Amino acid sequence: MDTATRPYRSVLYIPGSKDRALEKARSLPCDAIIFDLEDAVAPEAKPQARETLANALKEGGYGKRSRIVRINALTTEWGLEDVRALRDAGADAILLPKVNTPSDVDNLADMLGPDMPIWVMMETPVCVFNAREIAAHAQVTGLVAGTNDLTKDLGCRTRADRLPLMTSLQMIVMAARAARGVVAIDGVYNRFRDGDGLKAECEQGRDLGFDGKTLIHPAQVEVTNTAFAPTQSEIDLAGRQIAAFEESKASGQGVAVVDGQIVENLHVVAAQRILAKAAAIAEMAAE
Numbered sequence: 001m002d003t004a005t006r007p008y009r010s011v012l013y014i015p016g017s018k019d020r021a022l023e024k025a026r027s028l029p030c031d032a033i034i035f036d037l038e039d040a041v042a043p044e045a046k047p048q049a050r051e052t053l054a055n056a057l058k059e060g061g062y063g064k065r066s067r068i069v070r071i072n073a074l075t076t077e078w079g080l081e082d083v084r085a086l087r088d089a090g091a092d093a094i095l096l097p098k099v100n101t102p103s104d105v106d107n108l109a110d111m112l113g114p115d116m117p118i119w120v121m122m123e124t125p126v127c128v129f130n131a132r133e134i135a136a137h138a139q140v141t142g143l144v145a146g147t148n149d150l151t152k153d154l155g156c157r158t159r160a161d162r163l164p165l166m167t168s169l170q171m172i173v174m175a176a177r178a179a180r181g182v183v184a185i186d187g188v189y190n191r192f193r194d195g196d197g198l199k200a201e202c203e204q205g206r207d208l209g210f211d212g213k214t215l216i217h218p219a220q221v222e223v224t225n226t227a228f229a230p231t232q233s234e235i236d237l238a239g240r241q242i243a244a245f246e247e248s249k250a251s252g253q254g255v256a257v258v259d260g261q262i263v264e265n266l267h268v269v270a271a272q273r274i275l276a277k278a279a280a281i282a283e284m285a286a287e
């Protein structure tokens with residue numbers, strides 16, 4: 001799950017029970033899909049959803065999109081059966097909700113075996129406190145902010161600036177980065193018909209360092225893809241920074257100046273990351 005080789009800008013939730021949405025996703029320009037068996041599926045619909053989802057995954061047609069299956073927590077009556085039904089269905093990762101500690105992850109890892117990557121819903125206060133150890137778990141490759149559950153558990157207000165969630169969001173990004181190579185995905189924007197509000201929240205999540213955002217509706221994909229992609233001027237600047245730095249190095253200097261700003265080795269690393277992301281996005285689009 002390397003963000004240098006594949007993008008995770010738009011991560012769309014699809015209820016595992018909805019045939020129409022499972023079909024539609026095969027042609028949506030999202031980078032990843034979370035096939036949901038948890039909160040998007042009513043209790044009485046869960047057994048059928050497992051079957052519908054396993055069939056859709058076996059049928060395939062999702063192209064380069066990452067396929068992530070969100071099961072129910074292992075402490076619920078559905079969790080174990082979800083694992084049995086979906087672990088060999090061809091998903092790229094299993095997403096575990098309501099995690100509190102690394103041992104919750106261990107329980108799932110024991111059932112999946114060592115080869116299936118695990119993503120974790122970061123959606124309880126205890127989980128956020130344990131973020132570093134959870135992200136460092138050998139099998140964890142992605143963290144997803146569960147902002148609706150966090151808001152509920154924190155008892156905080158829902159605000160456009162997300163100030164009450166800021167500590168949690170930043171701890172999630174910090175944990176992912178401290179662990180290296182772990183993907184960090186922001187929570188959903190509930191008003192799915194409000195494109196301007198979504199854009200602002202995407203840009204906030206991007207500025208905080210998230211790789212992408214979880215979405216609930218196809219109408220949210222395009223805005224999100226744009227917000228989390230490097231802009232053309234960022235790509236151009238990155239190219240010029242790398243070239244200028246190489247030139248300086250060749251003439252025995254450790255730094256360069258581009259557009260009035262210093263360019264050191266660390267800026268080159270950041271510039272290379274921008275170019276790698278742009279290349280990964282281009283490859284995704286070339287499908």
Ligand code: COA
Nearest residue numbers: 012013014015020021022024025036039040188216217218
């Ligand atoms: N993924 C893929 N396709 C979706 C979709 C999704 N998440 N949500 C809607 N669609 C499809 C619909 O099937 C419909 O397709 P069609 O026109 O080809 O038949 C089209 O997009 C338009 O849907 P629309 O009528 O605008 O949405 P809705 O009012 O039926 O449903 C929601 C709105 C929010 C209930 C629905 O988008 C949804 O279930 N989202 C996912 C919720 C979820 O997974 N929550 C868990 C995590 S928070």
Ligand code: MG
Nearest residue numbers: 097123146149
């Ligand atoms: Mg949740």
